[in-house]
Amino acid sequence: MLSFIVRRLLIAIPTLLAIITVCFFLMRVAPGGPFDAEAPVPPEILANMRAAYNLDKPLVQQYADYMLNLARGDFGPSFKYKDFTVTELIGQGFPVSAQNGLAALVLAVLIGVPLGIFAALKQNTAADYTVMGFAMTGIVVPSFVMAPVLILIFAIGLKGTPFQLPAGTWEGGAFEHRILPVFCLSLVYIAYLARITRASMIEALRQNYVRTARAKGLPFRTVVVRHALKTALIPVVTFLGPGIAFMLTGSMVIETIFQLPGVGRYFVQGALNRDYTLVMGVTILSASLIITMNIIVDVLYGLLDPRVRYE
């Protein structure tokens, strides 16, 4: 098992290098440059700016410089947020996104998985259809619709009542300022988890060994929790692996709507501004997270099913 993890970590290095390389050149191939959006500047100043950010050199030279700096842990300066390095921007934004993502993850697992089990046990009844109806709504309604609706209800509609919640403010991360964005972020995951858990639980309950467990006279609750649940959780873990990586790196839509100082908004803003170094930084962050989560998922498979062997 340990050698399996070490091997997977070693394979992760070339994977990450390939991602960085492809991303680096793709960004440069995209038309435009980091200084296009601003008011026209005299060509001499533009040349100076390009020289200052190392953009006047041949592309291969730039790539080599970037990789060398990266090896020293230097992600370079942001082109757009001029007084900040990429490391500083991510260092400020990532904790915010990660905390919210973690809270949303806990919420999603605590609500989504039990809902899915409940629906599976009540398969094809009104209760099942109700839960799955809500889950379907959670999946099809995009967060840029869900977030304003939640704001309309909780920040505006319930104004003056004890249920009023602030929106669009951060206040250093005070609890009540996090409720709406975290809830909004978790909704879609609650919905997915409920659907996945329901499907895999129904499948698990059909297994012959569940029938054996019932023939042993075990209470149905024990049959479900002890005999069926572990098998049913395998697809859930598969989904949550990359899911956690996406949750921790924040959502552009939710961070923009709720005005959160997270890292999610950098993904899109960085790309639109051709802020090469920032895009590279967030790409490396999310790629590393996804690779790590996938290794963790593979290890979890072995804990859920002893037939899985690490070789």
Added chain:
Amino acid sequence: MAILDIRNLTVSFATPDGAVSAVNDVSLSLQKGECLGIVGESGSGKSQTFMAAMGLLATNGTARGEILFDGKNLIGADEGTLNTVRGNRMGMIFQDPMTSLTPHMKIGRQLGEVMIRHRGASISQAREQALAMLKRVQVPEAERRLDMYPHELSGGLRQRVMIAMALMCSPEAIIADEPTTALDVTVQAQILDILRDVKERLNTAVVLITHDLGVIAGLADRVAVMYAGRIVEVGDVRGIFADPQHPYTKGLLACTPRLDDACGGLMTTISGQPPNLQRLPAGCAFHPRCGYASERCSAERPALEQTAPTRAKACFANLKAA
């Protein structure tokens, strides 16, 4: 005295094409300590009869009639009542040992949880009992097997574990649903020996469901032959084998290959297919395939009638006269 008394049991399944009756008006009793063989083709209702007795019908299935276990009706009983019987006083062994054990639980724990549940045993007592039971069903290196997962055992060993599991609480009856079908022939013989030992030494009543007449001949005291959800013939095992009174039973016996048959001879078969349960022929369900069928057979269904103190058949024809 009957430990299990099934009276007028009908099992039907709701399907998108309408209700399908898998078991029709079946009455059977299992005496204490006896081995009752149930023979029939796939779809004859032999498994579903006893699935109903264990309360393990699929969710779209309903049972009507009476299933009396030690005098108490199990049909309509709640899960709690069923769970005082299942695994405790009546155990079940399933056909496919490869998929019938929980893959992520160690053998010892799967065996032990029966004791913990029904006898309130401690974990160490349960483990001790599990070990004793594995030894009883002749699992080699039983101690080591307790900490293994099912996939680490062979099919024959897994079926022994299944038997041990059904026996944990010394039940009065066990239902063995095709216990040897998925196994090698040599392993089949070992499993049957274990079942015989259980019946003789523990005085446990055994229901042996199979399509293999050889298995029945070796173990059963009485036999019930089922066709299309009904019992067509029932009797003591010697009588049935020596003097089958229903054409279907006779056909089944003729189909069994014999060692003393001439080499190169054709194997006997019963012509035709088992009927579709949703479109059963009128009259006797077997008449389209029956060599003794008369006009009456396609119009009227013969009832199961006693022909001797231990025998009954559902057929108008007299095989001896014919």
